[in-house]
Amino acid sequence: MGGAGAAPGAVRAPMDQVGVCGLDSAGPLFRSARGASYGTAAGISSRGLRGVGRTQKPESKKQEAGDRMLVAIDTATDYASLALHDGFQVLVEHTWESPRRHTVELLPRLAAALEQLGLRADHLSGVAVTQGPGSFTGLRVGMAVAKGLALARGLPLIGVPTLDVVAAAQGRDRRPLCAVLQAGRGRICTAIYRWRGGEWRLREGPRLTTWSALAEETTSPTLFCGEVDLVGAEALAALGELAVLLPAATRLRRAGFLAEIAWRRLNRGEADDPATLTPIYLQYPT
Structure with a gap:
C-alpha cells in the first residue's frame, strides 16, 4: 500500500489540548490517589480513584500472588477493555461497548476485576494504557486512571499506540x-x-x-x-x-494483547514517564 494523497501526521498532544482523531473533548483530568494535584476527569472524582488505589497493608499470601500483576487499560474508542496479566497469562479480561460511558464504568470494572482475583491496587506491579489515536474523551479517562495509579503506587507506566493493540491480535x-x-x-x-x-x-x-x-x-x-x-x-x-x-x-481490540505488549517492554527494562506520556491524535497537514 502506498501513501498517496494527503497523509496526516501523528502528533503527541499535551493533555490539555482538544482534538483526538477529530472527536471532541469532555473534560480535564482528575487527582491522583494520594491527593496530588492532577486535575479532574469528567465525572471521576479523587474519591473514586482512592476507592481503587487505597493504601492498605496486604496479607502476605495475596501480596505474593500480585508480585507480578499488570493492569492494562484501553478506553481509546467506544469499545473499552481492561485486563490483569501476571506476565505469563491473562487472569481477568473485560471487554465491552461503552459509548461515552468510560467515565462512570472504568473504575467499577477495575475494582471488580481486582476483587475477582482477591487483590487490591496494592498488588499491582505495572500499568499499561492505550495512548491513541482514539476519542479525546476516552483517551483522557484511560490516561487519567493509568497515570493516577502509576503516580500514587509508584508503578511503571507503559503507553502503547492503539493500533499496535489491534495488530497484535x-x-x-x-x-x-x-x-x-x-x-x-x-x-x-x-x-x-x-x-x-x-x-x-x-x-x-x-x-x-x-x-x-x-x-x-x-x-x-x-x-x-x-x-x-x-x-x-x-x-x-x-x-x-x-x-x-x-x-x-x-x-475486536482486547486489553490482553495490550498487556502482552507492555510486559515485553517491561522485561526489557523500559517504561514511560507519567509526567511526559501524552495522547496521540491525528490531524490533516496544514
Whole structure:
C-alpha cells in the first residue's frame, strides 16, 4: 500500500489540548490517589480513584500472588477493555461497548476485576494504557486512571499506540496488515504493519484517511482488521482478492494483547514517564 494523497501526521498532544482523531473533548483530568494535584476527569472524582488505589497493608499470601500483576487499560474508542496479566497469562479480561460511558464504568470494572482475583491496587506491579489515536474523551479517562495509579503506587507506566493493540491480535502472515479505527465524519485512522521478528511491526502511519482513498491505494493483497463498518466492508469487498477482511472476533481490540505488549517492554527494562506520556491524535497537514 502506498501513501498517496494527503497523509496526516501523528502528533503527541499535551493533555490539555482538544482534538483526538477529530472527536471532541469532555473534560480535564482528575487527582491522583494520594491527593496530588492532577486535575479532574469528567465525572471521576479523587474519591473514586482512592476507592481503587487505597493504601492498605496486604496479607502476605495475596501480596505474593500480585508480585507480578499488570493492569492494562484501553478506553481509546467506544469499545473499552481492561485486563490483569501476571506476565505469563491473562487472569481477568473485560471487554465491552461503552459509548461515552468510560467515565462512570472504568473504575467499577477495575475494582471488580481486582476483587475477582482477591487483590487490591496494592498488588499491582505495572500499568499499561492505550495512548491513541482514539476519542479525546476516552483517551483522557484511560490516561487519567493509568497515570493516577502509576503516580500514587509508584508503578511503571507503559503507553502503547492503539493500533499496535489491534495488530497484535492477528496471526502471522506474509501480507501487510492494515489496522483501522473509526475517526468520525467519514474518516478512519489507519496504520500498516509487517510481520517481523515474531510480531507485527509498524511500517507506515498512523494517519487519517477515508475508505475510498484507502481502497484506491491498495494495490497488493492486504489484510484488514479493527473497526471496519459497513461502508468499509463494502469498499474492501469491491477490491476482490486485494483485500482480506479478517474475522470479526479477531478484529475486536482486547486489553490482553495490550498487556502482552507492555510486559515485553517491561522485561526489557523500559517504561514511560507519567509526567511526559501524552495522547496521540491525528490531524490533516496544514
